[in-house]
Amino acid sequence: MISEFELLANKVDSLAELAHALRIENAELRRNSAQLLAENVDMHQRMSQAHERVAALLEKMPAEDSSDKENA
Numbered sequence: 001m002i003s004e005f006e007l008l009a010n011k012v013d014s015l016a017e018l019a020h021a022l023r024i025e026n027a028e029l030r031r032n033s034a035q036l037l038a039e040n041v042d043m044h045q046r047m048s049q050a051h052e053r054v055a056a057l058l059e060k061m062p063a064e065d066s067s068d069k070e071n072a
Helices: 002-060 066-071
Strands: none
16 A cells, blocks of 8 residues: 555556646746747848838939840
8 A cells, every 4th residue: 555655656656747848848948939039030121121122223324225125
């Protein structure tokens, strides 16, 4: 009977250790997720800025004449 209680106590201890490890892992995953979300927002902003710069450069480029296309 005592061995059954010891076995049960060991299982409860193992379960408690596993729950603790999972809490730590979950907290780490939440931190990583928040960091990746912040990086994603930053990259999106940088891509938008690059798009705006390219669009501005394209607007400054002179338009091709139809005669320029024929000579090329």
